[in-house]
Amino acid sequence: MLTKEEIKHLAELARLELTEEETEKYQKQLSEILDYMDILKKIDTNKIKPESLASYNINQSREDKIREIAEQAEAKIIVSKILKEVPQTAEDNLIKTKKIFE
């Protein structure tokens, strides 16, 4: 069973804030889900290599060529579209956020 402290710690790592009530709910639900996962522990996998992707597609490569950059005007349009989605901007097309260093 996961402890309340574990849930709080995980939430903080994932940058989520939980109320006391939510912490208790997740503690119960996630413990239940993890109990269900125990079925995996019973399977002998000593000789098995882990599979990383569902894909059978490996090592996709392409020639390392320089591509034509977009026209100045076109680039401006793309930038303005992206900036339109930014919640807080500053002058000169900058994205505004909080200080990283105190």
Place this chain on the structure above:
Amino acid sequence: MNLNKLTISEALKGLKEKEFSAEELTGDCFKAIESQDKKINAFITLLKEEAQEKAKNIANDFSSFQNKSLAGIPLAIKDNILIQGVLCTAGSKMLSSYKATYNATVINKLEDAAAIFIGKTNMDEFAMGGSTETSYFGPTRNPHNLDYVPGGSSGGSAAAVSADMCLGALGSDTGGSIRQPASFCGIVGLKPTYGRVSRYGLMAMASSLDQIGCFTKSVDDAALLLKVIEGKDKNDSTSIESNSELIQPTSKDAKKMKVGLIKECFVDGLEKSVKKQIEKTIKNLESFGIEFKEISIPHLKAALACYYIIMPAEVSANLARYDGIRYGYNNPKAENLLDLYLKNRTGGFGDEVRRRIILGAYILSAGYYDAYYRQAQKVQSLLKQDFQEAFKEVDCLVSATSPTTAFKIGEKINDPLQMYLADIFTVPVNLAGLPAISVPCGQVDNLPVGFQIIGNLFEENKILSLAKAVEETNEL
């Protein structure tokens, strides 16, 4: 005439023979939306003006569009697939005002084929859920009975096609999100082989499992849509050019097939009434001349546990990008950087998304990684091997798509594990990267039942042909 009720193939024929115009066709779809969608809630965004204008252009100059494979066909698009300049919310408050800055590759391909986009459909938040109840925009309702869920996560797309509000739709399938709602809504849902369709411009949920596919009213239409959207894309390095060309599916091609009944799918969890319907379908196919045998996929029992480790692990990594700094929900009251992350993410994400992010963070944390994530990957290897062994003996495998018919709204929303169990027959397919289709096979208490057909990698032709045989033998 209700043109919205036509299949894509029928509409293409009618347009070509000038029985009606693209404008009339799109107009009838919007009439259906206006009369039904207040109750069903299949759409988050409607593109009425854009769609009507495009339909008009096509109608006015049909001869120059005639060689386009979907000229004038009204389609709906799941709201996690980007259309440039159009709201794209993923069913989340996090993106409730986000407008896409570029087109997904599948959108470019459909535009090249002259299809018409009529709207963006409702979905479980970030495609996490099996009922479309976790959407920030409220649940979608099942057109067959409004008290029931349409399935999920692509419930809006499934309901829109099922209620004839469009002719076909795109969805995404990470663990069953196309096939399960197709089954609950009584339509065809196709999840192609992993890599057959580019995911560029699809919001990532669990990248090693995500695949775009389609909802249609017929098997022929599914083949038609797949043909347009498939293909290798330089913007998605996991996409692959298939070397088996899609052909028009015919039941005749299914006649020579040997088909496996997955033994593990005909056990306890399967509802009796659903089982009966599946057995009836198998009987019909047998009298049609198809040979069946029982096949065991020994690790199938562990697939759901495996999925609920791999998927949340990838979710927790993929959704780390949502911080509300460059786009998305932003709470202006944040005091410092940590507070900003906490406020934006807590304010933007709903309950199920948070649950999966926390679960993923746990699974990937030091000390648990080997016990959970690595073990799940090893079981995934075993499961893939099971399927490869099976396909040495049979052409396709079949089961019910979901162990039950649609459940009531509110029935499972407070019990995540019960909700996850609805995916038990669909997730193994994603873990093995295989193509699969859900095709309607009758009803139980006026709620549809879906028949799942699974094929080997890139053998969409086989599953489509067998699905066609299901379609035809059920009509008899």
